[in-house]
Structures are given as structure tokens and as C-alpha cells.
Amino acid sequence: MRDLYQRLAVSPEADDQEIKRAVANCQHSALRQDAEAVFTIAERRDVYDTLHxxxxxxxxxxxxxxxxxxxxWQGDVANDFSLPPDHAISRHDxxxxxxxHAVSLYNRWRRLRAPWLLITMLVAGVGIGLALGLTLCLGLLPM
Amino acid sequence: MSIARFSPFELLLLKSRSQVDTATLLLLAWVLVHRQHVSEGQRRRRLAQVTAQFRHGHELGPVMSIAHSQDLQAIQLAAEVLRKECAKERNLSVIHQAIAVATDDGALSLANHYILRFLADLLSIPPVTLNTLFHELTGTPLGAPDDPSRDAYWQIHDPDYHARKARDAEAAKQQHQQAQAQAEQRQRQKDERQQYKQQKQQEKQQEKQQRQEQASQAREREQQRQRERAHQQDQQRQKQHQEKQQREQAKREQQRSQQDSYQRNSDQNSNQNSRQQEHRQKERGNQQRTSPPPDRTTRALSVLGLTPGASRIEVRHAYRRMAQLHHPDRFYSESEHQVALASARFQRIKNAYDYLMQTY
Structure with a gap:
């Protein structure tokens, strides 16, 4: 299994015309023959692309x-498909x-829940008191 | 702080009772997805059958859907979990399950060739063990995978195409033969016409000749009389003619000597021109040779684990590190096979380094 796209210096998304041109320009006769066998027929190219x-x-x-x-990991496959290590961190880490992080957020919420509850109760009580006072004032004035 | 949510596989892994089992499950599902000629239900049943002993405690459906979507990050996570947490005794059983899932009463698909080898590398199982295990399970040795990037593969695996091609070629041949036959017929007709014309012309010529003969006989009698008169005049003319010829010969000799000298000059000029052209062609050839294909450089760099654009010093450092890691002498104590593999790897690294040092 060789990477024909890399050897022909074409991108794997290239359309048929580009690939045909690259195959025609290829200097290596054996490689050109193989590339013609794979790329001239759409079904073969599909099979090759899935494996690729x-x-x-x-x-x-x-x-x-x-x-x-x-x-x-030896031979042609290793030569063509080995990539330089990208610096993506380990998925497990x-x-x-x-x-x-999620656990610390959860714990903080748990810890801060009691004071926040008190504050919300206080705010709600003050609000209710103010509303009552206002209604009383509005009710007393016309009387 | 990452905004990304937990992916489905991460959630599955967190909920699972045994992370190793879940990771193995995903990798086996990945192998199953790449099996050909199997329906979806068969895949799911086979997975359930193989993993009956597992203690994961969640549904198989989401695992199969993740494997179908070819989620590379999920597979990487599973591979990392398997490598970190799988006990050494379990490695063999995992690869055993993978081979069973990949090949029961069917041929190993091309993709699974590479996946199985990846799993073997991941679980640090040497090629000898993998080969014997494969042979025990399937009865056939684990051969090198076929190569669909070659013409020979398609000549074996796509015989319909070649039958079609042969048929097309035959049809083309027949057409060609028909065309030839038609052309021959036309030529024959032409020839016949020409022969007919020629016969007519010959008849005409014969008639003409007869007339001419009659006329010539009459002329000859008159000519004999004239000759007798002319004989005396001829002797005088001959003397004059000889003098003229002598003059002309002298002129011709002069012209010849001039032409020769001109030809020599022109020959020298043409030789110089051809030499110059050859020289130019050689120069062009040298230019083509000196510019190497760009993909080979990147390939050589990736063998050394570098990205394109690495400096010469980095290449040298990477080569030293790689050479120390993969030197065959390190594997001297393990087995001959290991040494052979290491020397192949070392050779690959050394070739890449030599190439880079020449061109970089």
C-alpha cells in the first residue's frame, strides 16, 4: 500500500482532471502505470480512497x-503514511x-449553596416587605 | 477553561463500570465496522457474543454508532486507556478477540490487516506471536496485505474489467478489418478503371504511330537530297564548335574550385552549431537532476519525526536520538527477529538521514 497521492504530489481531494494531468506528467513509468490502473476507473478510486x-x-x-x-509498521506503508508527531496532548489526560475541572465546579457550588440561599431569602423578604409597604401607602392615601 | 462538552464516548467511559472493557469494546467495534459482507445486525450480535464476559454495564448501540462515525479522537482515547490500564495477561486475549471478530469464516479485509497490526503494536505483541495466534485461530498464515495501489492487484481482483477491455479491443479490431476490406474494394474498382483507360490510350497511340510512319517515309526522300548539300557546310561548323568547347571547360574548372572552398566553410559552421546545442541539452539535464521531488524530503523528515522546515541541526539531533532508540545492538538480548526488525528500522532512518544530508 503506497500513498499514490503523495507520490504524484496531488491532494487526495483533487478532481479527475488534476489527477489525470499529474499522472501524465509523472516521470516514473511503473508508477504511472499503477496510477492509471487505479485512478482511471471511478470504482477503483473509491475502493482505494476508503483504504487510504x-x-x-x-x-x-x-x-x-x-x-x-x-x-x-514496515515497508511502503510506514514510508508513506508515517506522520511527524503532532503535539496534541493525550486524550486521556x-x-x-x-x-x-467539572468536579471542582460542582464542589464549589455545593459549598457556596448555603450562603447563597440565605442571601436570596433575605433579598426576597426585603422585596416582599417593600411591595407590601407600597400597597399600604397607595391604599392609605385615598382613605 | 474548555467550553467543549464531553463527547459521547467520554460520557460512556465515565459511566462505565470498567473503562478497559469499554475501550476494548470500541476497538472491537472498529474492527467489526471494517469487515465486509456483514449486515449491521450480524455485527451487533457478534459483538455481544464476544464481549459476554465484559463488565461494562451499558448498551452496545452507542459504541457501534461511535465506531461507525470513525471518530478518530474516540479511538485514540480508547487506545490510550487500553494501553495504560490493560494488564499484560489480558493483551493476548484482546488480540485474540480482535482476530476472531475480524475473520470468523471470512477473509481478513485490507483495512483490518492494518488495524490488527496497529492493535498488536499497541499491546506490544511481537510479530511472531501474532502470526502463530492468527494461524491457530484461522488455519491460514497471516500474509502481507494486498496492495491496491498497484496494477497487479487490479488484474487479479477486477477480472470483469479486463474481460470488458478485451471485448472492446476485439470490436475495435473487427471495425478496423471491415474498414480495410472496404478500402481494398475501392482500390480494386479504381484499378479496373485505370486499366480500362490505359487500354484506350494504347489503341489511340497505335493509330497515331501508323499515321506517323506513312508521313516519315515521304519525308526521308526529301531529306536525302538536303544532306548532300549540307555536308560541305558541316565541316566548317565543326572547327568553330571545337574552339567553343575548349573555352567552356576552362570556365567550369574555375567554378568548381570556388564551390569547394565555400562548402568547407559551411561544414565548419554547422559543426560548431551542433556542439553548442549538445552543450545546452546537457545543462538542462543537470538542472532537472539537481531539483529533487519535494515529497521525498517531507517523507524523509517524517521518518525522523520532524515537520517540514526543520533545520539541519535539528535533523542531526533527531537522527542521533532515533539511531540510539532503534539501534539493532539494543535488541541483541531479545531475539534474532527483533534484531532484524530493528535493523530494518535503523536502515530506514539512516537512509532518510543520508538523503537529507545530501540535499538539505
Whole structure:
């Protein structure tokens, strides 16, 4: 399994015309023959593209997990689909961070719930008192 | 502070009673998704059957849907969980389950070839163990995967196409033959017409010749009389003619000598021109050779674990680090196979480094 897109220097999303041009410009005769066999027929290109996606996903996974020199990753596949390690942090560490963040928020809410309840009760009582006073004033004036 | 919500798989992992089981479940579902010629219900049943012993305690539906969406981050998370928390004794059973799920009474699909090898690397299972395990489970050795980026693969796996192509070629041949036959017929007709014309012309010519012969006989009698008169005049003319010829010969010799000298000059000029052209062509060839394909440089950089644009010093440091990590002598104590694999890796790294040092 080789990455024909990379070897022809085309992007995998390129349309048929671009690929045809790249294949025609290719200097390596054996590579040109293989590329013609794969890219001239739409069904074959679909099959190749699905596998290409999967293998490049695996290449990305290996790069992130530090497995791009494993004993099972050899030959053409390793040459074409090995990526430089991107500096994405470990997903597990990220998950742990987010969980701990959520837990601290929850705990803070729990801890602050009692004083906040008191304050809201007070505010509500003051509000009710003011409203009552106003109605009384409005009721007394006409009397 | 991240605004992103917890993804479905993260929620599943948090709710699960056993995180390792959930992670294994996702990876097995990933393998199952890449199996061909299996219906969705069969996949789900097979997954439930294999993971009957698991203690995760949640539904299988969401796991299957995550695997179907090819969520790379979820798969990465599962792989990390599996690598961190899976006990060494369990590694073999996980890969056992993966092989069973990938191949029961069917061929291993191309994608699963790579996925199984990824899982084996993840669980640090050496190739020998994987091969024997695969052989025990399926009865066939684990071969190298087919390569659909080559013409040979399609000649084997797409015979319909070649039958179609052969048929097209035959049809084209037949058309060509028909066209040829028609052309031959036309030519024959033309030839016949031409022959007919030629016969007519010959008849005409014969008639003409007969007339001419009659006329010529009459002329000859008159000419004989004239010749006798003319004979005396001829002798005088011959003397004059000889003098003229001598003069003309002298002129011709002069012209020849001039032409020769001109030709020599022009030959030298043309030689110089051709040499200059050759020189230019050579220069062009050199220019083409000196500009290497850009993708090879990036590939070599990625083998060393660098991004494009890394400096020469970084390349050297990366090479030293990689060489220390993958030097075959480090694996001397483990097994011959390990040493062979390490030397292949080391060779790959060294080739990349040599290439970069030449061109970078």
C-alpha cells in the first residue's frame, strides 16, 4: 500500500482532471502505470480512497501514540503514511483534566449553596416587605 | 477553561463500570465496522457474543454508532486507556478477540490487516506471536496485505474489467478489418478503371504511330537530297564548335574550385552549431537532476519525526536520538527477529538521514 497521492504530489481531494494531468506528467513509468490502473476507473478510486483514509487515520493514531516505529509498521506503508508527531496532548489526560475541572465546579457550588440561599431569602423578604409597604401607602392615601 | 462538552464516548467511559472493557469494546467495534459482507445486525450480535464476559454495564448501540462515525479522537482515547490500564495477561486475549471478530469464516479485509497490526503494536505483541495466534485461530498464515495501489492487484481482483477491455479491443479490431476490406474494394474498382483507360490510350497511340510512319517515309526522300548539300557546310561548323568547347571547360574548372572552398566553410559552421546545442541539452539535464521531488524530503523528515522546515541541526539531533532508540545492538538480548526488525528500522532512518544530508 503506497500513498499514490503523495507520490504524484496531488491532494487526495483533487478532481479527475488534476489527477489525470499529474499522472501524465509523472516521470516514473511503473508508477504511472499503477496510477492509471487505479485512478482511471471511478470504482477503483473509491475502493482505494476508503483504504487510504483508514490507513492515514492509523498513521495519525500511531504518530500520536508514539508507535510510528513499531515492528508491525514496515515497508511502503510506514514510508508513506508515517506522520511527524503532532503535539496534541493525550486524550486521556485531557479527559481527566476536564473531569477534575467539572468536579471542582460542582464542589464549589455545593459549598457556596448555603450562603447563597440565605442571601436570596433575605433579598426576597426585603422585596416582599417593600411591595407590601407600597400597597399600604397607595391604599392609605385615598382613605 | 474548555467550553467543549464531553463527547459521547467520554460520557460512556465515565459511566462505565470498567473503562478497559469499554475501550476494548470500541476497538472491537472498529474492527467489526471494517469487515465486509456483514449486515449491521450480524455485527451487533457478534459483538455481544464476544464481549459476554465484559463488565461494562451499558448498551452496545452507542459504541457501534461511535465506531461507525470513525471518530478518530474516540479511538485514540480508547487506545490510550487500553494501553495504560490493560494488564499484560489480558493483551493476548484482546488480540485474540480482535482476530476472531475480524475473520470468523471470512477473509481478513485490507483495512483490518492494518488495524490488527496497529492493535498488536499497541499491546506490544511481537510479530511472531501474532502470526502463530492468527494461524491457530484461522488455519491460514497471516500474509502481507494486498496492495491496491498497484496494477497487479487490479488484474487479479477486477477480472470483469479486463474481460470488458478485451471485448472492446476485439470490436475495435473487427471495425478496423471491415474498414480495410472496404478500402481494398475501392482500390480494386479504381484499378479496373485505370486499366480500362490505359487500354484506350494504347489503341489511340497505335493509330497515331501508323499515321506517323506513312508521313516519315515521304519525308526521308526529301531529306536525302538536303544532306548532300549540307555536308560541305558541316565541316566548317565543326572547327568553330571545337574552339567553343575548349573555352567552356576552362570556365567550369574555375567554378568548381570556388564551390569547394565555400562548402568547407559551411561544414565548419554547422559543426560548431551542433556542439553548442549538445552543450545546452546537457545543462538542462543537470538542472532537472539537481531539483529533487519535494515529497521525498517531507517523507524523509517524517521518518525522523520532524515537520517540514526543520533545520539541519535539528535533523542531526533527531537522527542521533532515533539511531540510539532503534539501534539493532539494543535488541541483541531479545531475539534474532527483533534484531532484524530493528535493523530494518535503523536502515530506514539512516537512509532518510543520508538523503537529507545530501540535499538539505
Amino acid at each position: 483514509d483508514t490507513v492515514s487515520d492509523i498513521g495519525r493514531l500511531r504518530a500520536r501514540l508514539g508507535l510510528s516505529h513499531g515492528p508491525h 485531557e479527559l481527566v483534566d476536564r473531569v477534575s
